[in-house]
Amino acid sequence: MVRYSVLASGSTGNAILIQTDTTSILVDAGLSGKQIEKAMHEIGVSADCLDGIVITHEHQDHVKGAGILSRRYKIPVFCNQKTWDGMEHIVGEIKTGYQEIFCTGDRMEIGNLALESFAISHDAKDPVGYCVFAGNTKISVATDMGYVNAKMKQRIIDSDALIIEANHDVEMLRIGPYPWHLKQRILSDHGHLSNETAAEILTEVITANTQCVHLAHLSAENNMPVLAHMTVKTILEQEQFKVGQEFDLEITYPDKPTKLRSVRRR
Template sequence: MTLHYSVLASGSTGNAIFIKTEQTRLLVDAGLSGKKLEQLFAEIGEHPGQLDAVLITHEHADHIKGLGVLARRYKIPVYANAKTWFELDKLCGKIDGEQKFHFERGQTLTLGDIDIESYGISHDAVEPMAFCFYHGGKKLSMATDLGYVSEKIKGILRGSQVLIFEANHDVQMLRMSRYPWNIKRRILSDVGHLSNEASGEALAEIITDCTQKVYLAHLSQDNNMQDLARMTVEQILKAEGVPVGQQVTLHDTYPDRPTRLVAV
């Protein structure tokens, strides 16, 4: 009983995560064009027409860009909470009512042989959420697009073998960037995105003895670098006594290509 996954794409230009077992195939978010998503699926030997469901975290374009096309083309069931659906109906074009399902924050849903726990996050969307996936005694959790990590969220994420976790920006790069101040203020706020430092500090309290892999996700292409994010998080974790490189390994994600399809 294995749970396979691939971060198809992650970053400010588009986000999508693929999760599968022998029976069930799920996509979390569809933030790239339908054509690009099909290409990313092909790179890991999969096809979107085999999906059992798409789960949507929130309505921002980098998470839903290809949703309408994908849902209509392959008749895939889509799950989102009621407030997010209100926004999706305006942004994604017509999706058949028979494909639309509600999945609220704080609920647990079973799709095929995967149990999915949803939880609320702090981000400037109408009702953003993220998910933990359970199968065969294994737990994979994701947490991106959150301005800060509450104690409640840390508790939800503990006990995960795999974490897909935000490390969006380097604070100094962001402050020195050409972004307008209102955009900088939004990113740095409690409803914005996690910095590399905040990511490392939160992970130090989330990682447990069973944690094996951490994927640093949703990196800004303007205000971060993979090496910098990894180095910053690694330094913080080592300072806190986390056995990075031994028990726990850090992994990159990419805005335009998938990570390898591997098992938890």
Template structure:
């Protein structure tokens, strides 16, 4: 059994809580320590249960609160060597004994929770996504990626739940306020996934057995939750999925946590 909550999601900050009966971890801390602590209290999670903080990449909306959380909660922090190099200027002093480096292909184990990182394509030094396992139960996390490689697709396929990027509506982005250089970055292979790409990918990795999908990292300028859901729902429906039965779509939020979700492979 795995329980999780997306504490915050979007360009203003990201954090995810994952727990099993034995342990808990925090993925990213891109909002203030106070917001994370308040979100944990809102979902009924005990911050003292958290045994580690894992970082996907060094952008400020993922690491802004890493140093504070490590110091205040005495947390061990795990990141790739590239991410450590990139986030030093954001996190302040972290006890060297609390700094841990992992590599892609290495499994991390905390109690009964196994975590497997996989490489993603983003404009960061060494970014990763994660798959979480407890027994046969699997949760997949993939955000901040410009395209979905075969390796990503293979890593996340068949999960019981997905936290998956649905960053922008392409037309909203094209006519939106950002300069072309920013639009080009977002649309590029090291940028972010569109709603359409999210939907297309999900048709390939879902098995159709009552899986939950959390649409994450939505742009506040180039997307809306209802547009993301309508687009993804339409693509899934066109490909034979019964949305609401085979798969359930969930919103994520910039300023509040999602309700704690429990998944268990039967």
């Protein structure tokens, strides 16, 4: 049995809690330490139980609280070397023995959780997604991506729970207030996934084992929760997926955690 909650997701901060009965980790810590502690408290979990913080990439909305939590609770921080080089000035000093560097693609173990990192496409130094395993139960985190190729799909396919980016509605982005250079960046191969692209990817990676899909990193300016959910649900149902029967489709939030959900391989 694995429990997890998306504590926050969006441009203001990202953090995901994944835990078993004996091990708890954060995937990213992009809010302040106090905000992460508060979000965890809301779902009945204390931050002093954390055994590791694993980082996807060095942008502030993914690493802001990593340093303070590491120092406060003596938690090791895991990332690749280029990500560490990019975030060191944000997170500050990590105590000796609490900085864990891995190579992208490595498999590592934290308690009874096994993690596999995989390369993604984003405007960061060496960004990664993660597949987290507890026995044969699999939770995948795939956000902040400009596109997803066949190799990435192969990594996240057959997840029991999948947290995937649905950042923007293309038309809202095109007519919205962002300057053109920022719109180009978001739409590029190193930017973010649209609702439609996320749905198309899901049609290729959802299997009979998939129990829940969470749409993450929704833009406050270029998306709406109801629109993201409706767009993805419509495309999935057009491809004969039974949303709400075979699996749940849920939204994540920038300012509140999702419920602490349990999942295990069917």
